[in-house]
Amino acid sequence: MxxxxxxxxxxxxxxxxxxxxxxxxxxxxxxxxxxxxxxxxxxxxxxxxxxxxxxxxxxxxxxxxxxxxxxxxxxxxxxxxxxxxxxxxxxxxxxxxxxxxxxxxxxxxxxxxxxxxxxxxxxxxxxxxxxxxxxxxxxxxxxxxxxxxxxxxxxxxxxxxVLDDSDSIAEHLPAIRAYRHKAFVNITFGCDNFCTYCIVPYVRGRERSRTEADILKEVSDLVDAGCREVTLLGQNVNAYGKGLPPLPDGSVPGFAHLLRAVNGVEGLRRIRFTTSHPRDFTPDMIRACAESERVCRHLHLPLQAGSDRVLARMHRGYTLKRYLELLDEVRSAMPDVAITTDLMVGFPGETEEDFLETLRAVAEARFDAAFTFVYSPREGTVAAGMPDQVDEAVKGDRIRRLIEAVNESAAASNAALVGSVQEVMVEGPSERDSSVMAGRTRTNKMVHWPTPQPPRAVPAPGDILNIRIEQASVYTLRGVEA
Ligand code: SF4
CATH class of the missing domain: 3.40.50.2300 (Response regulator)
Structure with missing residues (x-):
């Protein structure tokens, strides 16, 4: 050759x-x-x-x-x-x-x-x-x-x-995966939501779903190649299946059905998914998560803002009250679930009172972590043309206060785990300090523990260990092998 x-x-x-x-x-x-x-x-x-x-x-x-x-x-x-x-x-x-x-x-x-x-x-x-x-x-x-x-x-x-859009999905393309033990698996492409700040529907096109059979084949092939964790990927995974024909048994190929089907893949240890849309998260999807032992206890549910007025201008399709009800439903089905979110400051027209509602929402939702963003206008979106853009200095002040609130919430949720034993999937030696290993809990929290010394073998990426948590900070947990 x-x-x-x-x-x-x-x-x-x-x-x-x-x-x-x-x-x-x-x-x-x-x-x-x-x-x-x-x-x-x-x-x-x-x-x-x-x-x-x-x-x-x-x-x-x-x-x-x-x-x-x-x-x-x-x-x-x-x-x-x-x-x-x-x-x-x-x-x-x-x-x-x-x-x-x-x-x-x-x-x-x-x-x-x-x-x-x-x-x-x-x-x-x-x-x-x-x-x-x-x-x-x-x-x-x-x-x-x-x-x-x-x-x-x-x-x-x-x-x-460049093509403007596509109504098809190219299957069976080769790939060189970044990791062996974990992989992203696309389930949908594009998005039909047109949130007013978001460029995705314009650049990723209309929403289309892969067939369940193609997804299951990809997951099985990955597992055969050594993969232990898949993350099902889509702009709005909860919309999965729209437009697909019924399955051979007559059932609807929605996201709950898909989760249960992927959960049946032998050899797979963990299933994650992102991103969810709070408006489209149904009771059956919550049941599917709760019943499926391979589905991790972590939901990333972007809230974006705590003010109903801002949420409506963003075209998000839910109120804060409905979002918090959804968290209650999720937590009552899965008490050990971790909830993370996306939050934005400085959306056009956001007042100080609107922003304070976001801070109150952070306290009430008890988030485990949040990605926090300063709104930046995306050319061609509705929000970019809104007249009442927020001053950059105001945005800077708000993001600082938001990060403080999120950190407080994350620190409290991590501190509650001290003394517990967590199932951790090994990522490998920590990138910053090879004297400690890094891995993730089923709730997607980063854990560090001492790297085993010879003659004990260093665990490989994808191995699963039990770690007793001894310390917690905003971003990480530290412990020892249990
Ligand atoms: S924010 Fe998410 S749901 Fe809204 S348009 Fe963008 S990708 Fe779609």
């Missing part, structure tokens, strides 16, 4: 969707004869801010070394971009700008941009018009065409190819 000699680096920005796309893109590049350098979350975290630029900088003696043995630039750098939030977009644009010098020094190198930013017209124009060093731009709906597009680029053509 001929050895692969071309090298590609795939760098993902933003959400899990981008990470999962980057795995498929890596698989397609490998099928095109490229050796793909580390990609996915771990690589992206390093590469996004340092590695790509550093490969250029290293020649000047500066920067941080790239996480590859050979410091020669790759033959291709492909950015899988995200435009959901301003900071992911800014990081991608910054990294793309840095590619100019690297490309000048290595004119044969291919620079490519995929993902949501390519799909968004304003950003695409910026890249196409102002960044002539970018050779290939493609969107979220034509990833499967990468080999054909790449062949044209390799023949010297600049290729810009």
């Amino acid at each position: 001929q050895g692969k000699c071309k090298r590609a680096r795939v760098v993902a920005f933003g959400c899990q969707m981008s990470e999962r796309d980057s795995e498929t893109i890596a698989g397609l590049l490998s099928a095109c004869g490229y050796d793909v350098l580390p990609h996915g979350a771990a690589a992206a975290a390093a590469a996004a801010t340092t590695a790509i630029a550093a490969e250029g900088d290293t020649a000047d003696g500066g920067g941080t070394a790239a996480p590859v043995a050979d410091s020669a630039p790759p033959d291709m750098v492909l950015f899988v971009t995200c435009c959901v939030r301003g900071n992911a977009e800014n990081r991608a644009i910054g990294n793309l700008g840095d590619m100019k010098r690297l490309k000048e020094r290595n004119p044969g190198m291919i620079v490519a941009v995929a993902g949501c930013m390519a799909q968004e017209e304003g950003m695409r124009r910026l890249i196409v018009d102002k960044m002539p060093w970018v050779d290939l731009v493609f969107g979220t709906h034509n990833i499967q065409n990468l080999p054909a597009m790449l062949a044209r680029v390799e023949a010297g053509e600049r290729v810009i190819e």
Whole structure:
């Protein structure tokens, strides 16, 4: 067999969707004869801010070394971009700008941009018009065409190819997974909700679901390859199944049905899913979670804001009262469940009183953790055109107060676990301190414990251990093997 000699680096920005796309893109590049350098979350975290630029900088003696043995630039750098939030977009644009010098020094190198930013017209124009060093731009709906597009680029053509939408799903694409013991599995693509602040429906298209059979086949194949945990992925997983034909037994292929079916895959240890929409979380889905022993006790339920007035302007489809009722229903079915959320400050028209309602909601909901965001206008969305944009200084003050409130809630929920024994899936040695191991509870909390010393073996990623929790902080738990 001929050895692969071309090298590609795939760098993902933003959400899990981008990470999962980057795995498929890596698989397609490998099928095109490229050796793909580390990609996915771990690589992206390093590469996004340092590695790509550093490969250029290293020649000047500066920067941080790239996480590859050979410091020669790759033959291709492909950015899988995200435009959901301003900071992911800014990081991608910054990294793309840095590619100019690297490309000048290595004119044969291919620079490519995929993902949501390519799909968004304003950003695409910026890249196409102002960044002539970018050779290939493609969107979220034509990833499967990468080999054909790449062949044209390799023949010297600049290729810009973006489809507006897609009503189909490309199945059976190759993938190079970022991890062996855990994997993302797409169940839906796109979103029909059109929350007024969100760009996703414009760049990821209308909602479409994979068939249950295709999902189960992927999960089974992953398990056969050593995977122990899957995260079912969609913009709104609770909407799964809309538009699919009835199953052979006549039942409706909704999310509750899917959860029960995935729970039946032998050898799988844990099932997670994200993201849920509070409006679409039905009693049957709660029952399916509670009954399915492999479904982890963790729900990520984005609240976004505590003010009903703001929620209505966001077009979220629920009130705070309904959201809190849902938490009660979930907690009464699964008393040990952890609830995490997304919260936003500075949505257009948000008053101090609106914001105080978000703080009160944090106290009442007893969140285990929250991703907190400052609203950033996304061009083309309804909210970007609202007249009453909130002053940046006010947003800064509110995010600081919100983080304080969330940290207080997270610290209290973690402190309640001191003295308990938690089932932990091993991730590996801690990235910051190899003297401790890192793993996650079924409630998705990060746990550290001392790394075993010889002759005891160090546990492998995916192993499951019981850890007695001895200390808790806002972000992590510490313990010892029980
Ligand atoms: S549910 Fe709303 S926030 Fe989530 S992806 Fe769809 S439009 Fe965006």
